[in-house]
Amino acid sequence: MEFxxxxxxxxxxxxxxxxxxxxxxxDATVGGAGHSIEIVRRLGANGKLIAVDKDEDAxxxxxxxxxxxxxxxxxxxxxxxxxxxxxxxxxxESVSGILIDLGVSSxxxxxxxxxxxxxxxxPLDMRMDRGQYLSAFNVVNEYSVSELTKILYEYxxxxxSRKIAENIVRTRQERTISTTGELxxxxxxxxxxxxxxxxxxxxxxxxxxxxxxxxDELSGLQDAIKQMARRLEPAGRMAIISFHSLEDRIVxxxxxxxxxxxxxxxxxxxxxxxxxxxxxxxxxxPLTASSEELERNPRSKSAKLRIIQKI
Numbered sequence: 001m002e003f004x005x006x007x008x009x010x011x012x013x014x015x016x017x018x019x020x021x022x023x024x025x026x027d028a029t030v031g032g033a034g035h036s037i038e039i040v041r042r043l044g045a046n047g048k049l050i051a052v053d054k055d056e057d058a059x060x061x062x063x064x065x066x067x068x069x070x071x072x073x074x075x076x077x078x079x080x081x082x083x084x085x086x087x088x089x090x091x092x093e094s095v096s097g098i099l100i101d102l103g104v105s106s107x108x109x110x111x112x113x114x115x116x117x118x119x120x121x122x123p124l125d126m127r128m129d130r131g132q133y134l135s136a137f138n139v140v141n142e143y144s145v146s147e148l149t150k151i152l153y154e155y156x157x158x159x160x161s162r163k164i165a166e167n168i169v170r171t172r173q174e175r176t177i178s179t180t181g182e183l184x185x186x187x188x189x190x191x192x193x194x195x196x197x198x199x200x201x202x203x204x205x206x207x208x209x210x211x212x213x214x215x216d217e218l219s220g221l222q223d224a225i226k227q228m229a230r231r232l233e234p235a236g237r238m239a240i241i242s243f244h245s246l247e248d249r250i251v252x253x254x255x256x257x258x259x260x261x262x263x264x265x266x267x268x269x270x271x272x273x274x275x276x277x278x279x280x281x282x283x284x285x286p287l288t289a290s291s292e293e294l295e296r297n298p299r300s301k302s303a304k305l306r307i308i309q310k311i
Contacts, residue, residue, distance in 0.1 A: 007034025016307040022046040023096030028080035033062035040069040052076045054129040081224040094233040103243045118203040121181030156209030225254040232310035282307035
C-alpha cells in the first residue's frame with residue numbers, strides 16, 4: 001500500500017514556521033513528507049531539513065518523495081522525543097524551526113494490516129515502530145482489569161472504561177482476542193443500545209487509548225517539547241499540531257511555561273522560581289482547519305495548531 005497522507009493545515013504550518021532559505025528545520029514526524037516537501041522547496045543552497053519518524057514505512061515513503069532534495073535532507077529513525085539527543089550526536093547546536101504533527105497518518109489508519117482502525121478487521125497491532133515488542137495484542141490480552149481501566153479512562157476519557165475492561169478480560173478467558181474487529185465488537189456490546197452510536201463509533205475512544213499506551217505517546221511529551229524549544233535559535237519557531245484534548249493540554253501547558261516569566265503556583269504571594277520566559281506565543285489561540293480543508297479532509301476536524309517563537 002502506498003504511503004499517502006493528507007497533511008493537516010499545511011499552509012498554516014509553513015507560514016507559521018516563517019522559513020528562511022538558509023535555515024535548518026526539523027520535521028519531527030515526517031510521515032509521507034506532506035509538510036516536509038513544502039519546507040525543502042523553500043530552502044536555498046545552505047538550507048537543511050532533518051526528517052524524523054519512528055515508523056520505517058514513513059521514512060521510506062518520505063525519502064522517495066524528497067529524492068529531488070536529498071542533498072538537503074537527513075533522515076532519522078527515532079521517536080521525536082529523543083530529538084535533543086539526536087541533535088547532539090549530529091553536532092547540531094540549534095535549529096531554525098521544528099514542526100510536530102502528533103496525529104496518526106491516513107496511511108496508518110487505512111492500511112488494515114497496521115491494526116490501528118476499528119473500521120477494518122485486522123490483527124491487533126497499532127505499533128508506529130514495528131521494531132518494538134509491545135503491541136495492542138499484548139495490551140488487550142495481558143493487562144489486568146485495573147490496568148486496562150486506567151488506560152481507557154486516562155488516555156481515551158472513556159466513561160465506561162471499567163465495564164469495557166471487564167468485558168475484555170472476560171472474553172479473553174474464553175479465547176484470545178486477536179483482531180481489531182473482535183475488540184471493536186466487545187466495546188460495542190459494552191454500551192447500552194440506546195446510546196451506543198450517539199457520539200460516533202463506540203470504539204473510537206478505546207482504540208485511541210490503546211494506541212497511546214502502545215506507542216507511549218504522552219509520557220515525557222511536555223518535557224520533550226520544552227527541551228526541543230530550547231534548541232531553537234533566536235526567532236526560531238516551533239509549530240505543533242494536536243488532535244485530541246490530552247495532547248493539546250500538554251502542548252498548551254508546555255508553551256505557557258516557555259512563554260511565562262513566572263511558573264510558581266498561583267497561590268504563592270511572590271515569585272520564588274526565578275524563571276524567565278524563553279519564547280512568545282505566535283498564536284494566542286490555536287489555529288484550526290479552514291472550511292475548505294474540512295470538506296476535503298474530514299480528519300482535520302479535531303486538529304489544533306499552536307506556534308511559539310524563541311526569544
